[in-house]
Amino acid sequence: MVRIPQRELRNNVSDVLRRAEAGERFTITVDGRPVAELGPLARPHRLAPAAQLAQILADAPVDSGQAAELERLRGEDEESARDPWGDVSTLVDTSVFGRRGAVVRRSRARGRLGRQRR
Numbered sequence: 665m666v667r668i669p670q671r672e673l674r675n676n677v678s679d680v681l682r683r684a685e686a687g688e689r690f691t692i693t694v695d696g697r698p699v700a701e702l703g704p705l706a707r708p709h710r711l712a713p714a715a716q717l718a719q720i721l722a723d724a725p726v727d728s729g730q731a732a733e734l735e736r737l738r739g740e741d742e743e744s745a746r747d748p749w750g751d752v753s754t755l756v757d758t759s760v761f762g763r764r765g766a767v768v769r770r771s772r773a774r775g776r777l778g779r780q781r782r
Contacts (some may be wrong), residue, residue, distance in 0.1 A: 665689045
């Protein structure tokens with residue numbers, strides 16, 4: 665393993681990374697003492713071809729018991745879930761916000777939005 669000072673790594677980072685990508689491993693040193701190792705990844709992650717994925721799924725069918733349990737749990741989740749924005753009228757006082765200018769007039773009276781229109 666090649667020893668490389670931190671200063672050299674900083675000054676030649678592109679070259680060192682190209683060498684690491686090609687398979688070379690480095691020990692990075694600071695004041696002569698080793699502090700880190702740099703090298704290529706164990707194996708680059710690549711997506712499997714679609715045909716291979718289809719074969720894997722065909723060879724390992726879904727457990728019908730587990731599938732039924734997941735369906736049951738999903739149904740329970742949908743029954744208990746509520747849409748917080750579904751009925752906005754229950755969340756907003758429409759006597760204030762229902763009329764377009766009610767809040768604006770109140771804010772203008774406090775001087776926040778500039779001069780008041782008449």
